[in-house]
Amino acid sequence: MMPRAGIVVTGTEVLTGRVVDRNGPWLAERLRDLGVDLAHIAVVGDRPGDVEAALRFFAAEGVDVVCTSGGLGPTEDDLTAQVVGDFQGRPLEHQPALEERVWAVVSGLLSRWPGLDQDALRQSARKQAMVPRGANVLDPVGTAPGLVVPPPDGAAGPTVVVLPGPPRELQPMWRDAEANPLFRAAIAGATVYEQRMLRLFGIPESEIAETMRQARDAGVDLDALEITTCLRRGEVEIVTRYEPQAAATYAAFDAAVRERHADTLFSDDGTSVDQQVAELLRSSGRTIATAESCTGGLLLGRLTELAGSSDYVLGGIVAYANAVKSAVAGVDPALIERVGAVSQEVAEALADGARSVTGADVGVGITGVAGPGGGTEEKPVGLVWLSVAVGDAQRLTRSITIPGSRADVRDRATTVGLHLVRRALLGES
Amino acid sequence: MMPRAGIVVTGTEVLTGRVVDRNGPWLAERLRDLGVDLAHIAVVGDRPGDVEAALRFFAAEGVDVVCTSGGLGPTEDDLTAQVVGDFQGRPLEHQPALEERVWAVVSGLLSRWPGLDQDALRQSARKQAMVPRGANVLDPVGTAPGLVVPPPDGAAGPTVVVLPGPPRELQPMWRDAEANPLFRAAIAGATVYEQRMLRLFGIPESEIAETMRQARDAGVDLDALEITTCLRRGEVEIVTRYEPQAAATYAAFDAAVRERHADTLFSDDGTSVDQQVAELLRSSGRTIATAESCTGGLLLGRLTELAGSSDYVLGGIVAYANAVKSAVAGVDPALIERVGAVSQEVAEALADGARSVTGADVGVGITGVAGPGGGTEEKPVGLVWLSVAVGDAQRLTRSITIPGSRADVRDRATTVGLHLVRRALLGES
Known part of the structure; x- marks a missing residue:
């Protein structure tokens, strides 16, 4: 039978949406890669009863493994080790060697913030070195060690993998968790989909x-x-x-x-349009630049998201004010006066301006009404004109009306821009 | 006693992280506003058993209300209405008047995509008009109606509020859900924190x-x-x-x-640094422009996130290539040659260039090593120089070394940039 797992994401800040959870979905993918079935992610508050109820639920569902993220920090609301230890019938024990390892990391902070309270840091290190009896420790990446906590001796029940909340600590630590023998024993028999x-x-x-x-x-x-x-x-x-x-x-x-x-x-291979555009630019040896209005730099932000993008991205102009469209991006002020800033002609002039100002092979121009104000009957909120010029000879220009909020319009226009660049680079119309 | 609620977010695409859930945290805040305690959000896959297990868990926990999001769409994996109806012992019944209301919306799509299959749309409308017996219907915002489904007649148990997945449909529909008498009865006695x-x-x-x-x-x-x-x-x-x-x-x-x-x-009033910077610019009548390198336009993207930002944002330059730093942002090539692109001097020259090229009162320059490549011993990955010039007389310049991934470095540098702008506008050092 396929082994099953549950994930418990702890933290009132995640429950209330002040922080977006990235750990639950990331762990879900890793478990699937290992052939482990996942039916639920439980997002719970910081109260001990909340975490414990989620553990009870997963135990009652008969899962083989529960992964938790968060609640390992230095503050008083970080209670996961305690709650998991209680749940598995394994009292916390102080591990002096672990405290020294944590302290070595924590005390490094003193060089960055020399005014910190040393006693506070020492207490944090001590708290983070409390380990349920019989659990395995996963080496800390930041200051918080992870744990693999088996069910009570001689009893059935899930093995609990306790991981820290910050993704940059959780993700590297997962490599150790995957290899841990208690975890491996709990998911024995997995088949890969x-x-x-x-x-x-x-x-x-x-x-x-x-x-x-x-x-x-x-x-x-x-x-x-x-x-x-x-x-x-x-x-x-x-x-x-x-x-x-x-x-x-x-x-x-x-x-x-x-x-x-x-x-x-x-x-059909998992690649995103971002990756395809990057590959098309790289393989053709072409450079790209943008001149954006309503998207405010988001298209260039997305083009530079990928490592190595400096090989083909030269830069861009965010021409929010009309004066900047003319003075920096070289759009004729008389043209803006005649047809308006949100128009086919200005989108094309922005694409041309992006090329001529930076010397790039490919230029992208975007101009639109992001809203919520500024719409007219003729040019409603959500109307966006996009143009891509590849060299002097080839050009694709489109308009689209995007429903939704200001954020929706800006985000969607950025995606449409990338697809238009892709089509232009493929020589499609 | 404080009424309690649970939230079930459905959808394998959310469980696996291909879509970030925005509904769970949003509903959590709304419930708290109403004085309802929330201990859990369960994120579940599209299999009927997964949704049903979450309902059983919340019922066993004794909650008064369960809100679900997602699974109301036209495709075969959208099963929430069916599962909730079964759970509450209320078989689905076809409501012809509701089908016509859904059809009126759906058929509007035909004008946007004239090639669509009309039979497919008709079947979708019919599926979305199946309502558990005795449930209240919440008017559709998109094509999917919401539901308020009471427990089985004469039995105890939670009332289930069934909402669509897209936030732009769920959020307006919540106003109706809040006012619904079955929902109100379920949360009677709430006190506000x-x-x-x-x-x-x-x-x-x-x-x-x-x-x-x-x-x-x-x-x-x-x-x-x-x-x-x-x-x-x-x-x-x-x-x-x-x-x-x-x-x-x-x-x-x-x-x-x-x-x-x-x-x-x-x-201390819930305002973000983004809102404070906007207010400081607006109240002082100052305009702002940026010249960014490693952040690739993200700072200007964030400055233009707020509606009405065209009142004070003129625009900016993304000077990714050194040639663009010189040709567009006016940075002396000899300076870059002498001290390197990632340096205090170039950050200051970018801030000055942003002002002089656009005519803005406030200029921001950012240059750094976003990584993962390009770091040296002297200038490691994560090193970022930021400078803010307010008029000709005032300037704040800082360097920071940011740990983490390329995305972390770019995101954190953007936040540090906003805080530096805030301090500069307040006349702090």
């Missing part, structure tokens, strides 16, 4: 539902596949998981999608 | 732990307060919830924080 992802741009999700209906009607046994579709930043993602013996069924479904959606399918 | 937030910049979280210890030693009864601290984007947030009668205790704690952290406390 296949997973495939198709990405499409420019169609509504209901079209995929119809493709699935047609495939089913044509005799494809979709019940052998776990298909999920979702709409994200204007892109539809189809993710399918299946046992290795269902490969032929997946191939039939994959063919049905390719046939109905040839023009909108842009990725 | 006070909540206060303090934000500090530039100290580690352990300092707050020490402040709490000192306050406790001085006789402040912190057990009467629910205090949570968290570190987010380099800022420490202290959020305190308390019953109205504990107001004097909170005042004593608040005074202790103000006394120990006068120099790093920047917000």
Whole structure:
């Protein structure tokens, strides 16, 4: 049988949304990679009873492993080690050697903040060196050690892997957790699933539902596949998981999608449009620059997200005020006066300006009404003009009206911009 | 007794992290505003058994209300209405009038995408008009109606509020849910808590732990307060919830924080540094422009996030390549040659260039090593120089070394930039 796991993300700051949880989904992927089934992530507050209720729930569901994140810090609301120890019937014990290891890290902070209270730091180190009896310690990446805590001696129940909250500590520590013998014993017998992802741009999700209906009607046994579709930043993602013996069924479904959606399918290998644009620029030796208005720098921010982007990104202009569109991006003020800042002509002039000012091969211009104010009947909130110029000869220009909030309009316009760059670099129209 | 609630966020795409859940935390805040206690958010996959297990858990915990988000869409993996109906012993019934209302919205899509399959849309509308017997319908915002589903007739148990997944549909629909009489009856007797937030910049979280210890030693009864601290984007947030009668205790704690952290406390009214910078610019009638290298436009993206930012943001330059730093931002190439692009001098020249090129009153320059490559012993990955020039006379320049990934360095540098702008606008050093 497939081993099963639960994840408990602790922290009132996560529960109330002041911090977005990145650990639950990240751990979910890692567990799936190991062939462990995951049905739930529980996000719980900092009260001991809340964490304990989640552990009870997962134990009652019969899971083999529970991973927790958070609650290992120095403050009084960080209680995970205590609660897990109690749950597994394993009292906390002080490990002097571990305290010294934590102290070595913590005391390094004194050089950065010389005014810190040394007693406070010493107490933190001591607190973080309290370990449930019989648990394995995972070496700290920051100051907090992780734990692998088995069920009470001689009893059944989940093994609990206790990890710190900051992703930059949790993720490296996971390598140790994966290799830990108590964890390995708890997930013994896992089989690995296949997973495939198709990405499409420019169609509504209901079209995929119809493709699935047609495939089913044509005799494809979709019940052998776990298909999920979702709409994200204007892109539809189809993710399918299946046992290795269902490969032929997946191939039939994959063919049905390719046939109905040839023009909108842009990725079948997990690559994002960001990665594709980067690869197209890199392989063609072309450089790129932008001149953005309503997106305020977000497109260039996204183009420079990938490591090594300085190989092909020269830079850009954020021309928020019309005076900057003219003075910096070289757009003729008379043109803006005549057709307005949000127009096909100004988008094209911005793309040309991005090229000529920076010397880039590819220029992108974006101008629109992000809202919530500034819309007119003729140019409503959400209207965005985008233009991509590749060299002197090739140009793609589009307008789109994006529903939703100011943040939605800016984010979606950035994604549309990347897709337009992709099409232009592929020589499509 | 305080009414209690649970939240079930459905969707394999959320569970696996391909989509970040915004609904759980948003609903958590709304429930708290209503005086409802929330201990858990359960994130579950699309399998009916997963959703049902979460409902069983919350029912066993004795909660009064469960809110679900997601799983109301047109595709076959959208099963929430069915699962909730089964759980509450209320079979689904077709509501023809509701189908027509959904159809009116869905058929509007045909004008945007004329090639859509009309049968597929009709089937979607029919699926979304299946309602558990005895449930209240919440008017659709997009195409999916919401539901308020009471426990089985004559039985105890939670009332389940079924909401759609897209935040732009869920959030407006919540207004109807809040007013719904079945929901109101389920949360009868709620009392409203006070909540206060303090934000500090530039100290580690352990300092707050020490402040709490000192306050406790001085006789402040912190057990009467629910205090949570968290570190987010380099800022420490202290959020305190308390019953109205504990107001004097909170005042004593608040005074202790103000006394120990006068120099790093920047917000006591919930405002973000973004909002404070916007207000400082607006009230002083000053305009701002940026010249960014390693942050790639993210600072200007953040400055333009707020509606109305065109009143004070003129624009900016993203000078990724050194040639653009010189040709567009006006940095002397000989200076870059002499001291290197990541240096105090170039940060200051970028700030000056941002002002002179755009004519802004305030200029910000950022240059650093975002990594993962490009670091040297002298200028390691994470080193960032930032400079803010206010008019010709005033300037603040800082360097910082930021740990973590490329994304961490870029994000944190953006936050540090905003705080530096704030200090400069306040005339601090």
